[in-house]
Amino acid sequence: MNLSPAHLGARLLQDRRSARAPIWLFRHGLGWLFGGRVLLLEHVGRKSGEPRFVCLELVERPEPDALVIVSGFGRRAQWYRNLEAEPRCHVSIGTRRRVPALARFLSAEESAETLGRYATEHPRAWQQLRGVIEEAVGHEVAGLPMVRLDLLPERT
Template sequence: MRTERHGVHHHLPPPGGWRRHVARLPVSLFRIGLGPVLGRRLLLLHHTARADGHIHHTVLETLTYDAERGCWILASSADAPWYLDLLAAPMTTVQVGNHHYAVTAHFPDAGEAAEIVGRHGTGGRRRPRRACPVGRMAENADARTSGRAGKPPTLVRLDAARGQRLP
């Protein structure tokens, strides 16, 4: 089933009823101050919708956090609404635990994405499984595909603004 929302074709409709409430539960946990319960791998992205200008909130799992550079690496399909919103307005805010950080989104090309995955994909025994399907991009960034549409996932690097106390 294909639906169109905000000018983007989606293969699955958004969840409705009780499934929507379950899917939005992490956002509610961040809002009431229970972000640390969700761990350090999840962050709440505040992004401005490109269609109407309203602020939207999305909980995302990070592939990695680079403490030296102060950046988070995320994977996305190229048609995810939050990804398209970041393309339109790359300066935004994220919440990790109970701390907010001003960030700027950068979109690495395929070569840089393969380098990032190669650098961070070997950081532990379980990390390559967690980074899947993006972990396969390090082997051959052009030949490997994943996802429903057959396109490789795109990476987003969220760089924290200077002068912030980072985790």
């Protein structure tokens, strides 16, 4: 039985109940517990038209109202495909809740540059994250698709 951190992390990512647990915290106003490293993305299902929710790690914050997230499962991740169909979404991060946002998909070059900066600035976190992703998808990770979320002014 494999009990490596990467294997255990991959199992948690693949378990629906574990992966969705942080959503409960965000919905109850406790997103600040993640210290701005994790966000709740509310998007629209491309087939159902229903609201969908996923918690994702923040990779970079190039500007105060711009967040970059990565799809560890590539372009096949449901949230990624949903944003392709409808880039308007809402983001909760820290103490901010349901801020309107617009998704923009980074090019392969932009993604590689961003991932390079992340790996340099957070080498241990990248090593762990990469191990978990590779264990979950079953192959080496060369490049990962990234999405920039531009937070829009909130309506009053």
